[in-house]
Amino acid sequence: MTQRTRVTAWLSAALLAMTGVGAIVASSAQAAAGCKVDYAVTNQWGEGFGANVTLTNLGDPLDGWTVGWTFPSGQRITQAWNGTATQSGSTVSVKSLGYNGSVRSGGTASFGFNGSWSGSNAVPTQFTVNGVACTGSVTSSPTPTRTTTPTPTSTTTPPPPTGTTPLAVNGQLRVCGVNLCNQYGKPIQLRGASTHGLQWFPSCYNSASLDTLANDWKADVLRIAMYVNEDGYTTNPSGFTAKVNDLVDQAESRGMYSIIDFHTLTPGDPNVNLENAKTFFRNVAARNAAKKNVIYEIANEPNGVSWEQIRTYANQVIPIIRGLDPDAVILVGTRGWSSLGVSNGSSSAEIVANPLAFSNIMYTFHFYAASHLDNYRSEVRNAASRLPIFVSEWGTTSATGGGTVDIGSSTAWLDLLDSLKISHVNWTYSDANESSAAFRSGTCGGSSYGTSQLSQSGQFVRSRIMTADSFPTS
Ligand code: IDC
Numbered sequence: 001m002t003q004r005t006r007v008t009a010w011l012s013a014a015l016l017a018m019t020g021v022g023a024i025v026a027s028s029a030q031a032a033a034g035c036k037v038d039y040a041v042t043n044q045w046g047e048g049f050g051a052n053v054t055l056t057n058l059g060d061p062l063d064g065w066t067v068g069w070t071f072p073s074g075q076r077i078t079q080a081w082n083g084t085a086t087q088s089g090s091t092v093s094v095k096s097l098g099y100n101g102s103v104r105s106g107g108t109a110s111f112g113f114n115g116s117w118s119g120s121n122a123v124p125t126q127f128t129v130n131g132v133a134c135t136g137s138v139t140s141s142p143t144p145t146r147t148t149t150p151t152p153t154s155t156t157t158p159p160p161p162t163g164t165t166p167l168a169v170n171g172q173l174r175v176c177g178v179n180l181c182n183q184y185g186k187p188i189q190l191r192g193a194s195t196h197g198l199q200w201f202p203s204c205y206n207s208a209s210l211d212t213l214a215n216d217w218k219a220d221v222l223r224i225a226m227y228v229n230e231d232g233y234t235t236n237p238s239g240f241t242a243k244v245n246d247l248v249d250q251a252e253s254r255g256m257y258s259i260i261d262f263h264t265l266t267p268g269d270p271n272v273n274l275e276n277a278k279t280f281f282r283n284v285a286a287r288n289a290a291k292k293n294v295i296y297e298i299a300n301e302p303n304g305v306s307w308e309q310i311r312t313y314a315n316q317v318i319p320i321i322r323g324l325d326p327d328a329v330i331l332v333g334t335r336g337w338s339s340l341g342v343s344n345g346s347s348s349a350e351i352v353a354n355p356l357a358f359s360n361i362m363y364t365f366h367f368y369a370a371s372h373l374d375n376y377r378s379e380v381r382n383a384a385s386r387l388p389i390f391v392s393e394w395g396t397t398s399a400t401g402g403g404t405v406d407i408g409s410s411t412a413w414l415d416l417l418d419s420l421k422i423s424h425v426n427w428t429y430s431d432a433n434e435s436s437a438a439f440r441s442g443t444c445g446g447s448s449y450g451t452s453q454l455s456q457s458g459q460f461v462r463s464r465i466m467t468a469d470s471f472p473t474s
Pocket of ligand 1: 230265300337366368393399400401402432434
């Protein structure tokens with residue numbers, strides 16, 4: 001559109017705003033007397049896509065905005081950031097949040113979202129702002145080819161895998177829509193186990209035990225639980241950092257992913273350890289940036305804090321990791337011991353309403369099968385279509401890590417997670433003297449981690465992890 005027609009459009013919208021029709025628009029939020037919307041598909045994979053939308057205010061200052069459009073071919077928004085999206089049929093509206101509603105004349109505001117598509121992903125071309133049609137020019141970037149890799153520098157499809165381990169097949173992971181996807185842009189599920197506290201069970205993580213985890217259990221991922229307090233990181237930062245890095249290498253050499261878990265537990269507010277987190281992640285992200293097997297988990301289990309406080313923490317830690325290791329998936333703990341808020345009387349709705357503004361992140365959910373039953377399962381089922389979820393810790397027992405091993409509830413949980421392709425990691429791959437531990441007490445002193453050493457929990461968990469993976473490559 002030429003400058004001249006844009007001015008004409010501005011004038012007609014301004015005239016409209018002076019009529020009764022315009023007055024109705026102005027009552028909900030200030031009318032945009034002229035606007036331009038840029039809609040760009042930034043990424044596209046099998047069934048999903050990501051887009052960024054920028055509104056330029058060509059009229060009077062705005063105090064709150066709602067951008068509207070109609071999807072031309074059945075796309076659906078699954079997750080939005082920097083705006084609250086609602087969709088009815090193919091009609092979409094995205095409303096500003098408290099911090100980005102004011103837009104001066106000539107100023108811009110942006111939001112982004114992930115969506116699903118099938119068939120065609122044709123872009124919308126007509127937009128409204130506060131109910132008034134935007135007649136400023138609309139530009140849309142061409143949609144990229146079907147599969148993109150997470151690294152912005154590369155858009156080629158990776159070659160077929162050269163090995164058969166989970167890491168060789170799936171390569172660099174990325175979040176696509178609500179799923180974890182592999183290097184081919186296909187949704188996958190990782191299944192694996194977590195260490196116990198490295199400070200308490202150093203003898204459980206050696207060549208023999210890790211060979212068993214990779215080759216006999218056929219685990220895809222090892223979570224490295226580095227407690228922060230509880231006699232962990234704070235007692236010896238460089239020692240624990242080195243231990244974590246060594247286990248990243250051990251997992252990598254066996255073709256497994258690794259989760260670097262900054263295992264905050266007490267105190268529950270991760271901001272208390274903000275400076276420790278910054279230092280730790282600066283070190284591990286710089287050291288492991290070139291590796292494809294690293295997933296960062298920035299806070300194990302926030303508790304007694306609001307989602308807003310967790311966001312504050314995440315907004316400071318994630319950029320540090322991103323600056324050093326830009327393509328890694330990052331896991332963010334949720335309120336109420338990573339219960340999506342449920343254990344602190346809330347729900348995932350607070351995250352859906354106010355998600356973090358970063359791409360390539362997932363929200364964690366933790367459960368203990370004997371303590372967390374149907375109401376927690378409903379919450380996960382409900383949240384799974386809206387948020388990327390990763391179960392980075394679960395136990396077969398009560399939330400104490402002890403008590404009865406609840407096989408029925410554990411089965412219901414894993415069946416649900418398998419059906420939703422949600423990754424899961426069991427607590428614990430250790431011989432702790434508690435029923436959630438996979439091995440009998442005393443196992444780690446010896447050299448065998450075979451089936452005769454397994455606890456009741458370990459037998460069940462191994463049987464569920466060792467079954468064939470589904471890792472599509474085309
Ligand atoms: C537990 C350990 C236990 C240890 C305790 C320390 O199993 O041996 O004494 O931590 O406080 C979590 C935590 C995880 C807990 C686990 C079981 O992430 O650190 O481990 N749990 O209580 N959340 C829910 C349960």
